[in-house]
Amino acid sequence: MDQKILPLSDSSALIHFGDEISLDVNRRVHALDARLRRAHPDGIVEAVPAYATLLVHYDPLALTFDEVAAWLKEAVEDAQEVSMRQPRHIEIPVRYGSEAGPDLGYVASFHHVTPAEIVRLHTGREYTVFMMGFTPGFPYMGILDEAIATPRLETPRTRVPAGSVGIAGTQTGIYPIDSPGGWRLIGYTSLPLFDLAASEPFLLAPGDTVRFIAEAIDA
Amino acid sequence: MLEVLEAGGLVTMQDAGRPGWRRYGMPFSGPMDAFAFRAANLLVGNPSSAAAVEIGGDVVLRALYDCVIAVTGAGIELSINSWDFPLWGSYFVRGGWQIRLARARFGMWAYLAAAGGFDGQLVLGSRSTYLRGRFGGLDGRPIQAGDRLTILQPRHDLLEVAARKVAEEARPAYSAAPAVGVILGPQSHRFHADDLAIFLSSPYHVNLASDRMGYRLDGARLANGSQSDITSEGMAMGSIQVPADGQPIVMMADCATTGGYAKIACVTSADLPLLAQCTPGRDQVRFRQVTLESAQVSYRMQMDRLKAGIIGAEDERWGG
Numbered sequence: 001m002d003q004k005i006l007p008l009s010d011s012s013a014l015i016h017f018g019d020e021i022s023l024d025v026n027r028r029v030h031a032l033d034a035r036l037r038r039a040h041p042d043g044i045v046e047a048v049p050a051y052a053t054l055l056v057h058y059d060p061l062a063l064t065f066d067e068v069a070a071w072l073k074e075a076v077e078d079a080q081e082v083s084m085r086q087p088r089h090i091e092i093p094v095r096y097g098s099e100a101g102p103d104l105g106y107v108a109s110f111h112h113v114t115p116a117e118i119v120r121l122h123t124g125r126e127y128t129v130f131m132m133g134f135t136p137g138f139p140y141m142g143i144l145d146e147a148i149a150t151p152r153l154e155t156p157r158t159r160v161p162a163g164s165v166g167i168a169g170t171q172t173g174i175y176p177i178d179s180p181g182g183w184r185l186i187g188y189t190s191l192p193l194f195d196l197a198a199s200e201p202f203l204l205a206p207g208d209t210v211r212f213i214a215e216a217i218d219a
Numbered sequence: 220m221l222e223v224l225e226a227g228g229l230v231t232m233q234d235a236g237r238p239g240w241r242r243y244g245m246p247f248s249g250p251m252d253a254f255a256f257r258a259a260n261l262l263v264g265n266p267s268s269a270a271a272v273e274i275g276g277d278v279v280l281r282a283l284y285d286c287v288i289a290v291t292g293a294g295i296e297l298s299i300n301s302w303d304f305p306l307w308g309s310y311f312v313r314g315g316w317q318i319r320l321a322r323a324r325f326g327m328w329a330y331l332a333a334a335g336g337f338d339g340q341l342v343l344g345s346r347s348t349y350l351r352g353r354f355g356g357l358d359g360r361p362i363q364a365g366d367r368l369t370i371l372q373p374r375h376d377l378l379e380v381a382a383r384k385v386a387e388e389a390r391p392a393y394s395a396a397p398a399v400g401v402i403l404g405p406q407s408h409r410f411h412a413d414d415l416a417i418f419l420s421s422p423y424h425v426n427l428a429s430d431r432m433g434y435r436l437d438g439a440r441l442a443n444g445s446q447s448d449i450t451s452e453g454m455a456m457g458s459i460q461v462p463a464d465g466q467p468i469v470m471m472a473d474c475a476t477t478g479g480y481a482k483i484a485c486v487t488s489a490d491l492p493l494l495a496q497c498t499p500g501r502d503q504v505r506f507r508q509v510t511l512e513s514a515q516v517s518y519r520m521q522m523d524r525l526k527a528g529i530i531g532a533e534d535e536r537w538g539g
Contacts, residue, residue, distance in 0.1 A: 006405045009455040009485040010514040014405050019450050033242075048241045048453035050477055055453025057241070060488065060515045061522060132244040133451060133477030136352055140451070177352070196342055196354060202243045 003028075003076060005069045011060045013068045015076070018052045021142065021170075025052045026130050028079075030087075030207040032072075035079035041071055049206045050131040051140070088208045089126075092174070092189050094165050096122075098218030100188030101165065107150050107184055118186065119214050121148045127172060129208045137176030137194035139204045144170045156182030163188050165212070172212075187212075220283040221318070221333070223366040228276015228322070229431070232337060232356030232368075233472075235268045237345035241476040247456065248347035248355070251275075251328045251431060251472050251495040253488075254391055254521065255292035259332035261529055262289035262309040264373070264380040269336030270346040272362065274329040277322050284314040286370055287334040287381045293326025293393050293496045307390060309334075311381035325395060326496045334380050335373035349473060350431070382531070389528025391521075395502045396422070397493040399486055400509040400517070401459065406449060406481035410461075414441045418483060419508055423467065427500040431473040434494065436504070440465035441483065451479040457486035469494060487514040489521050 008014040015032065018025045033049045036056070043062030048055040058068050096119045097104040108115045127141040134140075149170045157180060160166070164175045166183030175181055176193035193203045204210065233256065236249025250256035250273055260269050272278070274295055289309040290297045297304050298319045304310060306329065312318060320329060339346040339356040348356030357366055373380075407415060423438035447463040454460070458470040460480040469486060470478070486494055487509060494504055509517070 007402060007511045008405050008453070008482070009457050010402060010487050010511055010518065012453070012455045014452065016405075016452075021450060046239050046241055048476055050452040051450050053450075053452040055455075057238075057455065060518055064515060065511055131451065131477065132242065133475060134244060135475075136240075136243060136245040138244050201343065206242055 005072055007065050008055060012055055012057045013065060013072065015054045015056070015072055016052065021051045021130065023128060023143065026128065029054050031079040032076055033206065035075050041067070044068070050133070087128075088205070089211070090204060090208055091211050091213050092191055093213045093215045094123075094187040094189050095215050096187040096217045100218070101186040103166075103184040104186045107148065107167070107186055110150055111147060113147075116217060118148055119217050121145045122167070122172070122186065123212045123214050125211075127210045129204050129206050129210060130171075131206050132202075132204070135175070135177055135179050137202050137204070138173060139193070139210070140171055140173055141210055142171045144172055146170065150184050152182040153184065156180050160185065161188075163190060163193075165189060220370060221280045221286070221368040222283055223278065223280055223362055223364055223368065224317070225277065225279040226361070226363050226366070227278075228274075230272060230274050230276050230278055230362040231348040231350070232270050232339045232346055232362065233273045233348060234270040234346045236472075237343055237347055237349070237355075240343050241453070244476050245343065245352075246349060246473045246476060248345070248349045249472050250330065252292050252330070252492040254492040254525070255328065256330045258307065258385050258390075258525055259289045259291040259330040260336070261525065262291070262307075262380065262383050262385065263287050263332050263334040264375040265332060265334065265336050266374075269332065269371075270339050270356070271330045271332040272337065272368065274320055274331060275327055278320045278331075278362070280318045280320075280368075282312045282314050282316050282318065283367075285377065286312050287373070287377045288312055288318065289332045289383075290320065290329060291332075291385065292329035294323055295320040295326075295329040296323045305384075308384040309381055311377065325498070326393060327498055328495060333368075333370045334375065334377055335371040338369040338371050351473065384530050385525065386528035386530050389524040391492045393493060393496045395497070396504070397490070397497065398505045398507050399494050400490040400514060401484035401486050401506045402511050402514055403484045403508060404482070407483050409481050410441060410483055415483070417441065418467070419506055422503045422505055424503045425497045425499045425501075429499040431471055433471050433474055434469045434497070434499070436467045436469065438466070441467065447481055448479055449481050451477050454478045454482065455485060457488070457491050458482050459484045459486065471495065484508075487517065489514065489517040
C-alpha cells in the first residue's frame with residue numbers, strides 16, 4: 001500500500017494512507033504514530049492521528065518539509081516491520097435509553113427492532129478509537145454493526161450533556177464535555193473521559209480498544 | 220502585580236500554546252498574532268513561552284509595584300499615567316502608575332508582556348486560556364475588572380529591559396486590506412481551476428461571526444460540488460476549510476484539531492498575523508499563492524529580523 005506525504009501548512013506534514021474508514025488503514029496510522037512517539041528528530045512538535053492520516057506538526061525554524069518527509073518515509077517502513085504497539089482495552093459502563101439516551105427509541109424504530117436489540121448489538125463488539133477530535137477527549141470509534149448504523153440528526157442539538165454516548169453512521173462516540181452535537185444519543189456513561197486533575201487527563205487515546213457494558217436499559 | 224481596574228472586550232492570558240495534546244482533540248490555543256506575542260516577550264527579556272495578556276478590547280491597569288512592561292500588536296493605544304507611548308516598546312512603570320490600553324481604529328489584538336511573565340493557571344503545561352474548555356490563565360475566563368495579575372520573578376535587571384523597542388522595519392506590515400500568503404493544499408485539487416483562480420484573485424471580507432476559533436470569510440463562492448466533505452483529518456492554524464456553502468473559514472488559535480471539510484489552502488506562518496489583525500465586519504483580505512519553500516524562508520527571515528530588531532535605549536536616542 002502506498003502513502004503520500006503532503007504539506008498541510010508551512011509547519012505540518014500530512015501522511016495520507018487512503019480515504020476510506022477501515023481498520024486496516026487506521027492500523028497503519030497508529031503504527032506510524034507509535035513509531036514516532038518512540039523516537040523522532042528534534043523539531044517535531046506532535047502528531048495527530050486520524051482515520052487514514054497522520055498529521056505531523058513541526059517547527060519550521062528547525063526542520064524543512066523535505067527533512068520531515070524523508071524521516072517519515074523511513075519511519076513508515078520501520079513501523080510496519082516492528083509494530084510493538086500494545087493497544088489498551090477499556091470497558092465503559094453505559095445506561096441506555098430514557099433521558100440518558102433519548103434517541104434509543106428512534107434508532108430502534110429506524111431499524112424495526114427493540115431497544116434491547118440495539119443495546120445488544122452496540123455492546124456486542126469491540127471498537128477501536130480511530131481518532132480523537134471535535135472537543136477535548138471526544139473519541140471517534142467504530143466500526144458499528146450495519147444493523148444499527150443510523151444517520152445523524154438533521155438539526156444538531158445545541159447542548160449535549162457530557163457523558164452522552166452517541167452513534168452516527170457506522171461510528172460511535174462519547175461527548176466528554178457539554179457541547180453542541182448531532183449524533184443520535186442512545187445512552188450515558190458516568191465514567192469521566194476528561195479530568196484535568198488526573199495524572200492521565202484523558203481516559204482514552206487514539207488506537208485504544210473499547211467495549212461498552214450495559215448497566216441498565218430504560219426503554 | 221498589576222491590578223485590573225477596567226476590562227472590556229476579549230482580554231485573555233495566553234502563552235505560546237499547549238503543544239502535545241492535539242492528538243486528544245485539545246486545541247493548541249496561544250496567541251492570535253504570534254509575531255506580536257513573541258516580540259512583547261523578547262522586549263522584556265522573557266523566554267518565548269512566557270504568558271502575556273492578549274487584548275482584544277480595552278484595559279486599564281494599575282501597577283502595584285515597579286515593573287517593566289511591553290506592548291505590541293495592533294488595535295489599541297497605550298498611555299501610562301495619561302502620557303501616550305508608542306506600541307512595540309518596553310517601559311519602566313512605577314508602583315502606583317496607571318496603564319491604559321484604549322481601543323484604536325485599526326487592528327484586533329495587542330499583547331501586554333511584563334518582565335518575568337504573568338502567572339496563571341497552568342493546565343497540561345500551558346497557561347493559555349481556552350475559553351470553551353474553561354481552563355488556563357484566569358480559571359479559563361476572560362480577564363475582568365478586579366483581577367490581579369501576578370508577575371513572576373524577572374530573569375534580568377529591570378533597567379536592562381526597559382526603554383527598548385522593535386525597529387520599524389522588523390514589524391509586520393499590518394493593513395486593513397492585506398495580501399495574505401497561502402500555500403495550496405492538501406485538497407486544493409478537489410477545486411476546479413476556475414475556482415482556485417477566483418480564490419486567489421477575489422477580495423474576502425472578514426465576517427462578524429469570527430472569533431479565536433476561526434475567521435469566516437464572505438466573498439466569491441467556491442464551488443467544490445459534492446466534494447466538500449473529506450474523511451476527517453488533522454488541521455492547523457491557518458488552514459482554510461471550504462464547507463458546502465462555498466464560503467471559506469480560516470482556522471485560528473483555538474481551532475479544532477481535526478476537520479472534515481476540504482482545505483483549499485493554508486495561510487503562511489509569516490502572514491497569519493496580518494490576517495489575525497483584520498477587523499471582522501470591516502476589513503478585507505486577498506490571498507496570494509506562495510511556494511512552501513518561500514513561506515518557510517519568509518518566516519525564518521521574519522524571526523531573524525525580529526531578533527536583530529530589538530533596539531535598546533543605548534543603541535538609539537529616543538525621539539532625538
